[in-house]
Amino acid sequence: NTEKTEQWIQEYVDGWVEFFKKQTDTGKVADYIPKLEEADPNSLGITIIGKKGTEIRSGDVEHEFSIQSISKVLSFITACMDRGIAYVLQRVDVEPTGEAFNSIMHLEVKGHQRPFNPLVNSGAITTSSLLSGNTSDEKLEPLFQLMEKIIGRRPEIDIDVYVSERDTSMRNRAIGYYLLEEGYLESDLGVTLETYFKQCSINVTTDDLARIGLVLSNDGIHPETEEIIIPRNIVRIAKSLMLTCGMYDASGKFASYVGIPAKSGVSGGILAVVPPRVRENELPFLSGCGIGVFGPALDKQGNSVAGIKLLRHIANSWDLSLF
Numbered sequence: 420n421t422e423k424t425e426q427w428i429q430e431y432v433d434g435w436v437e438f439f440k441k442q443t444d445t446g447k448v449a450d451y452i453p454k455l456e457e458a459d460p461n462s463l464g465i466t467i468i469g470k471k472g473t474e475i476r477s478g479d480v481e482h483e484f485s486i487q488s489i490s491k492v493l494s495f496i497t498a499c500m501d502r503g504i505a506y507v508l509q510r511v512d513v514e515p516t517g518e519a520f521n522s523i524m525h526l527e528v529k530g531h532q533r534p535f536n537p538l539v540n541s542g543a544i545t546t547s548s549l550l551s552g553n554t555s556d557e558k559l560e561p562l563f564q565l566m567e568k569i570i571g572r573r574p575e576i577d578i579d580v581y582v583s584e585r586d587t588s589m590r591n592r593a594i595g596y597y598l599l600e601e602g603y604l605e606s607d608l609g610v611t612l613e614t615y616f617k618q619c620s621i622n623v624t625t626d627d628l629a630r631i632g633l634v635l636s637n638d639g640i641h642p643e644t645e646e647i648i649i650p651r652n653i654v655r656i657a658k659s660l661m662l663t664c665g666m667y668d669a670s671g672k673f674a675s676y677v678g679i680p681a682k683s684g685v686s687g688g689i690l691a692v693v694p695p696r697v698r699e700n701e702l703p704f705l706s707g708c709g710i711g712v713f714g715p716a717l718d719k720q721g722n723s724v725a726g727i728k729l730l731r732h733i734a735n736s737w738d739l740s741l742f
């Protein structure tokens with residue numbers, strides 16, 4: 420019976436991936452990082468991994484792409500594990516901005532003593548500065564180790580993407596200088612930005628994102644080894660941040676129409692977390708799952724056009740919304 424259900428789910432997902440692949444025309448591949456422009460706007464892939472072992476893959480799941488902003492969730496988690504939640508939250512708040520991810524405007528809001536949240540660039544660059552270590556490699560080592568535990572191999576940086584971003588990212592430099600002037604950064608600006616650009620350039624697949632999502636869904640516990648990889652209170656904040664700030668200035672809409680914590684990146688990836696539902700149902704994914712999506716054609720906010728449509732459709736038909 421389980422086999423039948425899985426086959427049905429597979430066919431269902433395949434059908435919708437094919438359908439939404441043809442609906443990317445309103446989107447555009449990110450071009451402000453020159454290397455990202457090379458992606459095929461019509462790609463779409465999804466991996467869903469359930470707590471009980473069900474795995475569904477459909478579309479372009481072989482593709483490697485840079486993790487981009489999705490790394491902000493992992494650097495926030497790593498910083499909290501390293502420095503403690505209180506320390507991190509004194510330096511980065513947990514409030515949505517309602518502004519674009521790379522906005523510099525909101526930083527000047529009077530009376531706001533720190534960047535709004537770790538999932539926009541200003542907060543993420545600040546978070547990268549909080550990671551211990553004197554070099555970007557030292558700072559990123561715990562993040563790499565955390566990822567390795569989850570995805571089962573040591574992650575690699577796409578050097579071309581890193582160089583492309585490092586040499587073009589004037590906006591992030593501007594944000595960095597502002598943060599430096601305000602005294603928010605805890606490490607040298609050059610090292611901080613290098614850390615941030617490197618973490619954004621880590622290569623992943625939809626499978627990797629689904630595995631990360633599954634660990635977050637499972638409150639930080641590895642689904643197979645049952646090791647506590649991330650403390651539960653940190654996972655809770657990370658998921659709240661994803662729900663309120665993870666889809667940039669479209670987070671409210673995503674929470675309303677899809678209703679699960681998610682984080683997107685400008686290369687077209689989305690990491691989504693489906694926490695277990697109290698109400699039992701014959702669908703295996705209601706006991707919790709992680710979802711990874713890749714669809715590089717982006718909307719105005721910088722989110723995957725087809726990826727959002729696909730997630731919205733699946734979440735609604737399977738009743739995955741938290742609400």
Ligand code: GLN
Nearest residue numbers: 487488520540619684685
């Ligand atoms: N590396 C990208 C940047 O800082 C990440 C942004 C994103 O994925 N939204 O511009």
